[in-house]
Amino acid sequence: MTKVNTDNHTKKELVKKALKKMLYNKKLVQDYIKGKVDLKTVEEAGIKFVDPI
């Protein structure tokens, strides 16, 4: 995981981006579950499916 050291304003923007990225990842996975996008599209977005159970 890449760690970031920066000022408060930049941190705030990074956290906002992080939340949006989480939402984006979720939407892409939801589309995959529904068969609207293929696995390649998901993987190209940097998303890695895992089976942690």
Added chain:
Amino acid sequence: MKFIEDETLFILTNNVEFEQVYQIVIDNTTDTKPPFDSRVFLTIEAIIIEFFKDTQKILVFVCDTMDGKQLARFKKFNRWHEKSKHNQSIKKLNDNYTDTDVELFYSIMIHKSNPKFKHLKSAFFSIKELLINDKP
């Protein structure tokens, strides 16, 4: 239901490394709204219990905002957690943030036996502090 590796939320937790962070994504396989099924709760509960057999795993999720029903989802997940068998050993921490008129609800679930429990709790709530901090 799918799990994805997702350490995005903890990108700014400079002092402590968090590993085994997963985002859980739950959805129907079609756009058709399914009828109420009480077994959904039981299924998810069983999966959560199985997931936390390894107490060092961390589960994160953000409520879907696509249809504006994120608050309803947030409340439902909270109700499920409150009535679950595991709510004493697995803690669910919640927070929210409104950005450009969209209210985001995000949560993490951590096992109480996780050796980084206090650090995780602190890191999680520091996210909101960063979000509301307007100092340069």
